[in-house]
Amino acid sequence: MDLSNLERQRKLMSALPVDEVWGIGRRISKKLDAMGIKTVLDLADSDIRFIRKHFNVVLERTVRELRGEPCLQLEEFAPTKQEIICSRSFGERITDYPSMRQAICSYAARAAEKLRSEHQYCRFISTFIKTSPFAFNEPYYGNSASVKLLTPTQDSRDIINAATRSLDAIWQAGHRYQKAGVMLGDFFSQGVAQLNLFDDNAPRPGSEQLMAVMDTLNAKEGRGTLYFAGQGIQQQWQMKRAMLSPCYTTRSSDLLRVK
Incomplete structure (x- = not known):
């Protein structure tokens, strides 16, 4: 399905319930439903100030993203190691x-x-x-x-x-x-x-x-x-390798041979 067309995007969003949006759980979807926001399209067309007042900045970003406004760079999704x-x-x-x-x-x-x-x-x-x-x-x-x-x-x-x-x-x-x-x-x-x-x-x-x-x-x-x-040069302390699994995909010497 080609979603590059804005009209098709809006048609699809109008057919999807609001809880299909990533990050919107049962509690938030119930609150949105009570406010008359039942579909993804309803959420995309919501007033930003209204969303910010009654919810949080995360949902505000979601609304902006649904409108085609990028709020997060790709790097922000890459988790950094803590240790x-x-x-x-x-x-x-x-x-x-x-x-x-x-x-x-x-x-x-x-x-x-x-x-x-x-x-x-x-x-x-x-x-x-x-x-x-x-x-x-x-x-x-x-x-x-x-x-x-x-x-x-x-x-x-x-x-x-x-x-x-x-x-x-x-x-x-x-x-x-x-x-x-x-x-x-x-x-x-x-x-x-x-x-x-x-x-x-x-x-x-x-x-x-x-x-x-x-x-x-x-x-x-x-x-x-x-x-x-x-x-050191001769590292006798090395980990146990007697039961090491063969590396069939990276070491040719470990490949099985049929005579």
Whole structure:
């Protein structure tokens, strides 16, 4: 059906009850019906001032949209993330600090990469570690710590530094750790992040350019092409992969072969 014709639009709206409009529930539709507004066309032809007085700005926008007046940009519908979490269960229990630090560095680097892909900056960096709550004859330990930066950042180096500082605050030797992770929060949109005169950790010169080069190379050549030394080379702490499902659509070596 071609709805580019205004007459056809009005004819269709006159045939639709007002509760067919998105966002108009039973309560509002009953109130509109009592006011003589029974169809979508009735709503579109309603006085804007009347709608604003008896309802709210949301319904006013709806009326304007029905008249062909755009009130919301497409970007307003895209939900922004409130937090980014990178965490995994380890392939083998971690008992030593260097291995845990490598894991936290890797999770922090991955979280920072996700942050940049969202064109965001963050000020809140948190690290958590925990043992298995189901381990027999082993005391459970789980804890988290966080760092709040004065100046928002999206630089992996800043985020790794904050994550490892948090790890230092909660690390306890003598446990067999099952899981750890890094969480980012308190986001600022790109271009909105402001400098803080009292922050000792001022933005690094060339930070955005360096991170862009790193992300581009890792996207082109494969994740882990460029990485930070703190992430380690032989990562024995990696998550369990023995029961990993085959990747039939992305890895040719996993395709079934018939002889």
